[in-house]
Amino acid sequence: MYIVFLISSGVLHAVVCLHNRKFPPGFQFGAATSAYQIEGAWNVSDKGESICDRFSRDHPELITDKSNAEVACDSYRKWRVDIQAVQDLGLDFYRFSTAWTRLLPTGFSNEISKDGVNYYNNLINGLLEKNIKPIITLYHWDLPQRLQDLGGWTNPLIADWFEQYADVVFRLFGDRVKMWVTINEPLLMCDFNYNTGTLAPRIKDPDTATYLCTKHVLIAHAKAWRLYDRKYRHKYHGILSIANHVVWFDPLTPKHEDEAELAREYTVGRYAHPIYSKEGGWPKVIEQKMTEYSKKKGFPTSRLPAFTPEEIKLVRGSYDYFAINYYTSRLVRKALPGDEAAVFFDTGAPELGLTFIKDPNWPSGGHNFIPSYPKGLRSIISWLKQKYGNLHFFISENGYGNFDSGLDDYDRVEYFHQHLEQVLHSIHDDHANVTGFTAWTLMDNYEWLSGYTLRFGLYHVDFTNPERKRTPRASAHYIAKTVKKRTLETPVKKQHTQSQAQNGKSKTNVNLFCLLISVTVIVCTKYF
Numbered sequence: 001m002y003i004v005f006l007i008s009s010g011v012l013h014a015v016v017c018l019h020n021r022k023f024p025p026g027f028q029f030g031a032a033t034s035a036y037q038i039e040g041a042w043n044v045s046d047k048g049e050s051i052c053d054r055f056s057r058d059h060p061e062l063i064t065d066k067s068n069a070e071v072a073c074d075s076y077r078k079w080r081v082d083i084q085a086v087q088d089l090g091l092d093f094y095r096f097s098t099a100w101t102r103l104l105p106t107g108f109s110n111e112i113s114k115d116g117v118n119y120y121n122n123l124i125n126g127l128l129e130k131n132i133k134p135i136i137t138l139y140h141w142d143l144p145q146r147l148q149d150l151g152g153w154t155n156p157l158i159a160d161w162f163e164q165y166a167d168v169v170f171r172l173f174g175d176r177v178k179m180w181v182t183i184n185e186p187l188l189m190c191d192f193n194y195n196t197g198t199l200a201p202r203i204k205d206p207d208t209a210t211y212l213c214t215k216h217v218l219i220a221h222a223k224a225w226r227l228y229d230r231k232y233r234h235k236y237h238g239i240l241s242i243a244n245h246v247v248w249f250d251p252l253t254p255k256h257e258d259e260a261e262l263a264r265e266y267t268v269g270r271y272a273h274p275i276y277s278k279e280g281g282w283p284k285v286i287e288q289k290m291t292e293y294s295k296k297k298g299f300p301t302s303r304l305p306a307f308t309p310e311e312i313k314l315v316r317g318s319y320d321y322f323a324i325n326y327y328t329s330r331l332v333r334k335a336l337p338g339d340e341a342a343v344f345f346d347t348g349a350p351e352l353g354l355t356f357i358k359d360p361n362w363p364s365g366g367h368n369f370i371p372s373y374p375k376g377l378r379s380i381i382s383w384l385k386q387k388y389g390n391l392h393f394f395i396s397e398n399g400y401g402n403f404d405s406g407l408d409d410y411d412r413v414e415y416f417h418q419h420l421e422q423v424l425h426s427i428h429d430d431h432a433n434v435t436g437f438t439a440w441t442l443m444d445n446y447e448w449l450s451g452y453t454l455r456f457g458l459y460h461v462d463f464t465n466p467e468r469k470r471t472p473r474a475s476a477h478y479i480a481k482t483v484k485k486r487t488l489e490t491p492v493k494k495q496h497t498q499s500q501a502q503n504g505k506s507k508t509n510v511n512l513f514c515l516l517i518s519v520t521v522i523v524c525t526k527y528f
């Protein structure tokens with residue numbers, strides 16, 4: 001009897017162990033890049049000037065290595081090499097962005113660049129020939145300078161200009177592109193840009209511009225989604241989402257749970273609630289806090305601009321899936337006098353009296369803005385699922401930056417391994433409908449204020465070589481193996497920082513236990 005029990009529980013355990021390491025059928029793997037970060041060819045043919053071109057040319061002193069992206073990875077010329085790189089990893093899809101100014105040199109849709117269209121046609125057709133699904137991001141921060149001169153994301157007309165640009169891209173490529181991201185990381189474009197004034201368009205205006213941008217991004221996204229829905233969906237059957245940069249917030253101590261929840265609503269809910277919730281509009285608690293704080297600061301109305309009932313309706317439900325860019329988490333407590341001045345999700349939210357803290361035990365590749373906390377990914381997916389339902393979740397970015405340009409990037413391997421493990425927990429234990437994972441990024445590229453010093457690539461890029469040679473790193477081999485087996489691979493070599501070693505030990509124990517049970521089962525089946 002005892003033996004029967006042992007055998008059956010052994011079989012069960014072995015099956016569960018193996019099952020929990022498997023990605024479900026249909027789960028897709030890919031890698032991402034963005035136009036400004038890789039293309040170069042900033043003024044080739046009739047391409048117009050973007051805010052990124054202008055910023056890096058005028059302010060090299062603000063970039064760590066004083067570089068710009070005028071050549072970057074030279075992907076404008078090397079698109080065949082990029083496709084080959086994606087194919088060599090066995091990826092299912094490649095997420096890239098179209099440069100607004102390459103397609104519409106003036107920013108407006110009355111003039112379309114032939115060379116721009118050719119470039120993206122070549123890339124899309126080349127991917128499809130290799131059976132790689134193209135995913136297009138319409139906007140990855142490179143606004144036409146001309147539109148910036150008219151106010152950029154603080155001008156409500158931006159929503160119409162974006163819709164017109166989206167119309168052109170859907171019309172040109174919609175027959176072959178079936179998955180779209182409208183706008184990449186509004187949290188960074190609005191909160192980071194206007195709170196710090198450090199990135200293009202280099203305007204610091206936390207009081208007003210941040211929240212005008214928040215609202216206009218949501219309207220722009222919704223207009224593009226509705227346009228697709230009306231005009232293209234019936235013939236092209238694609239799916240669209242905005243890609244939100246989601247940060248998980250844990251309470252510093254259990255008594256700070258209310259503060260942590262407020263931080264989640266402010267940082268994630270402000271961009272998600274208007275689209276994904278049943279009632280639409282801003283999260284109530286954020287609307288109320290922003291009104292109180294604005295009053296306290298002497299503003300006659302809330303700095304978070306109200307939605308009209310028509311706008312609430314326009315934005316609510318404008319999604320087909322939920323694109324998640326996840327990199328990092330924070331701990332939260334109430335702000336205390338003397339706390340560092342708050343800079344969006346990095347250090348806190350003055351409006352809410354919150355201070356955000358990085359746990360010193362979370363490893364980072366020397367870039368302390370995005371320390372690694374893999375469990376945060378599972379937590380934020382659960383939070384989103386609980387708030388908005390079990391939507392179609394898709395990890396549109398996840399990646400690890402370090403200042404090491406070597407090929408043996410075991411810290412990055414460990415980062416991907418630990419995050420993929422959390423994705424599997426979300427799928428198998430929390431029953432979340434997560435359907436894909438995107439590594440940021442295919443290859444080292446122009447990392448905004450860090451120039452070429454901070455590397456995220458599965459492929460190393462030699463920026464001193466005119467050919468911009470790409471060489472796969474250990475992380476590229478790790479991802480390729482995982483994709484091939486559709487199973488979570490155990491990294492070959494682990495980084496032995498204290499916490500990782502600890503983590504590694506317990507994982508090895510679980511694996512050994514699984515193995516032991518499986519052997520027992522085989523022996524028992526054979527001899528009893």
Ligand code: NOJ
Pocket residue numbers: 034037184185325397401440447456
């Ligand atoms: C997210 C952004 O989408 C991407 O452009 C950036 O390079 C990575 N984060 C890393 O910072």
